[in-house]
């Protein structure tokens with residue numbers, strides 16, 4: 001069975017993917033500097049799967065330590081989640097984002113090169129599409145124009161770096177996964193999204209309204225040209241997303257493949273609030289505020305390539321995601 005190095009594996013999406021990998025018989029090692037996650041996630045992964053992944057608290061910017069891990073690990077594949085992801089912060093600290101995300105990735109690829117590891121999956125984002133003529137994003141669209149943040153540009157630049165490297169190394173097999181909006185938690189309630197600092201994304205903010213740390217949700221504008229006036233996004237349950245990585249791992253081939261991971265079905269902010277209220281049985285305090293700069297009215301994935309070539313599609317709904325998020329929050333409160 002394959003052995004996989006998961007960078008950022010104690011983070012939100014990485015931990016769910018580590019669980020899927022372990023449950024499907026893969027051997028897993030994690031490298032994470034714990035900047036945005038907690039060491040206790042390793043215990044939770046073990047509770048869910050009955051297997052404890054080897055954990056290395058190492059920063060990808062420390063090329064020497066990273067080399068040692070890759071040299072000793074004899075990995076077949078690397079799934080690369082580690083990165084900074086706060087869009088607003090990236091505008092204020094662009095150099096931190098370029099150094100961490102891009103230098104970290106180059107260090108990782110160099111280490112893989114030295115040690116003959118040739119399978120690589122990267123966490124990219126729908127943000128690379130920038131602004132398009134159509135809100136349904138498909139992999140054949142040109143990327144890189146009108147990207148709204150340095151964070152988004154790191155994703156775009158890394159995609160190009162990976163493509164260039166796979167041209168130079170014909171044995172290299174790369175998959176760039178463009179995630180849409182990941183939400184939800186593991187149904188066990190043992191892992192979920194637990195960001196440090198002040199969250200910016202919709203679900204973490206809803207979670208903080210639920211636990212009382214934020215008084216009410218601000219709906220960023222209800223005058224968009226959508227049916228109910230609020231923005232629409234393609235929300236994807238994190239367990240479906242994790243399974244998308246498994247599917248990609250099973251279909252690696254020489255060169256760079258690119259896939260959207262989304263449901264193809266957008267939901268509005270008001271629909272998300274209604275789904276949360278249905279799952280919790282409680283009203284969510286909210287008010288309509290001004291638009292947020294840089295928000296697009298709507299976009300969603302065309303997920304047909306992943307379905308056709310990977311045999312993967314989403315099966316969980318926003319209702320499932322709300323139920324699992326609430327279960328996770330209740331478990332966190334109990335402990």
Ligand code: NAD
Nearest residue numbers: 008011012013032033034035036037059060082083123125
């Ligand atoms: P996360 O912050 O929960 O996980 C990222 C992990 O990487 C964290 O545990 C952090 O400590 C670690 N990390 C960061 N820099 C590191 C470094 N230099 N060395 C070692 N570890 C480092 O984020 P997530 O939501 O799980 O996202 C995972 C990946 O998916 C990121 O690359 C992110 O940009 C991408 N992505 C996320 C979303 C989303 O909405 N969550 C959407 C699209 C793409």
Ligand code: UD1
Nearest residue numbers: 087125127200201202203205218219220231233269294295
């Ligand atoms: C944001 C980022 C995007 C990034 C993505 C996932 C911006 C402009 N875009 O996208 O680059 O890839 O997160 O990390 O930051 N909303 C509210 N009130 C809130 C928070 C959000 O109404 O308090 C609305 C937003 O207007 C949006 C929707 O909820 O319509 C989802 O927001 P969010 O979770 O931030 O995701 P994106 O806007 O898709």
